Amino acid sequence: MAVESWTPAGPALLFCPADRPERYLKALDRADMVILDLEDAVAPVNKAAAREALIANPIAADRVIVRVNPAGTDDHELDLAAVQATPYRVLMQAKVEDPSQLAAHHLPTIALIETPKGALRVEEIVAAPNCVGLMWGAEDLVAGLGGTSSRFGDDEPYAGEYRDVARHVRSRVRLAAGAYGKAAIDAVHIDIADVDGLVAEVRDAVALGYTATACIHPSQAAHIREGYAPAAETVEWARRVLETAVDYDGGVFALDGQMIDGPVLAQARAVMSRAGATR
Incomplete structure (x- = not known):
């Protein structure tokens, strides 16, 4: 069963461990949306407590x-049951590798592409009826390849630009979406x-038409929001382009020496x- 299209409430999506309910509202205050995490942010011994906290502390x-x-794990089925007992209806499913893994439920789902199999099947996964979006993850991807770093900063594994494999998957996810x-x-x-590296990646994501950027610390949310908000002069340019286009009925025209098509x-x-999404 197909679901309606979905757009996040804004560009800054902040992860929050589901077993830390005292952080829920603080995270919501700093970001546009909160990703309450039942997966990597929660230790195995705390999974049950995280599900209980999810149900008991609605925001x-x-x-x-x-x-x-991920689908196929005991925690996956327990997670789905917990979500059904909450008002939440948008999932992010970890380590999706096949569209059939989204078929066990009909909730709108962001498929997280973070394994080699998932990367190779992303075009099939995004076509699943209840897939409303894609996100990708570099570190699980590289770990699945037997690698040690997704970036070129060899002395600092999380610094520097992405290596080619990570950039390839990032591009495939963007194209498929x-x-x-x-x-x-x-x-x-x-x-x-x-911060400079984050800002550069956000600018690149905006240039490529990404909808949002996820983050792991409240301090990153403000930089993401700022990066997605177009400058005032850019908004003015866009406004003039669209207003002028009305007189040309969809044809090519020139504006301030620039060809507009x-x-x-x-x-x-x-x-x-x-501009409207980041006000």
Whole structure:
């Protein structure tokens, strides 16, 4: 059964361990949406407590995503049962490798592409009826390849630019999401102190049309929001392009020495859309 399209409430999506309910509202205050995490952020011995906390401490349902454990695990089924006892209805499913892994439930789901198999099947996964978006993860991906670092900073494994394999998967995820009109969420920047690196990646994500960027620390959310919000002069350019286009009935025209055609009009609409999403 197909589900309606989904767009996050804003570009900054902050992970929060589900077994730390005292952090739920603080995370929600700092970010546009909170990803209450039942998977990697929770130690195996605390999984049951995390599910109990998820049920017992509801927050704004329209600003929450719940990350559940991978299909085929005992925790996955328990996670789904817990979510059904909450007002939350958007999942992020870890380590999706096949569209059939989304078929066990009908909840709107962001498929997390973070394994070699998942990367090779992303075009099939995004077509699943209840897949509303894609996110990718570099570290699990590289671990699944038997590697040691997703980035070129050899002395600091989480610093530097992504290696080619990680960039390839990032590109495939973006292309697949774009082809099917689904949300695309960029991976977390693990080096919290590397603000310059985060800002650069956010700018690149915006240029490629990513919908949002996930983060692991509240301090990163503000940089993500700022990066997705277009500058005032860019918004003014987009407004003038779209207003002028009305007089040309979709044809090519020149504005301030720049040729404006269909692709440029689409970019102007994207700017206005991001401006509205980040107010």
